[in-house]
Amino acid sequence: AQSVAQPEDQVNVAEGNPLTVKCTYSVSGNPYLFWYVQYPNRGLQFLLKYITGDNLVKGSYGFEAEFNKSQTSFHLKKPSALVSDSALYFCAVRNSGYALNFGKGTSLLVTP
């Protein structure tokens, strides 16, 4: 089965510092990987996806993610964190039926 794992429940980073939210995947075949962000009392917002091609994917709000096949990882990154980036981040993989299998989420806290 297609699955992702987010090993960190929470990530804390100071404003202006780079941030990384980790995601590893387990799939058969080529993975379709996604990152979403959820702000309090809001729906999930799409950030970026990896389908094929360049291993570095650029997305919304300055986020990017690096696909690493050898390490089966798809970590979300941002060079300089903002307080407004504080939210819940979900990694997801498309399953064989085209629905999304989500990780348990990582809470990002950016402190001033």
Place this chain on the structure above:
Amino acid sequence: DSGVTQTPKHLITATGQRVTLRCSPRSGDLSVYWYQQSLDQGLQFLIQYYNGEERAKGNILERFSAQQFPDLHSELNLSSLELGDSALYFCASSVAPGGAETQYFGPGTRLLVL
């Protein structure tokens, strides 16, 4: 704003009752997905429709059912509600059910069963 709308935003009801959640996909999207988000189960896929036809089922209980209408809006029906059904229910839509398509999520309906 993703363009996906869901009503109602909040719903409070009692055990044993039945509720209907409504979703309107983005303009042009033919595929609709329903997900449930709860503290203990996380985000779980329930069911998918494409152009009015059921395409895939996930962890959907038999007490739950859904349909997609000719105008492409979708409804999720939850019956014989239990306390454990309290959760945030999301609808998402995509142009087609293909693997590379992005799913765009609505704001969700928060269901509280008392």
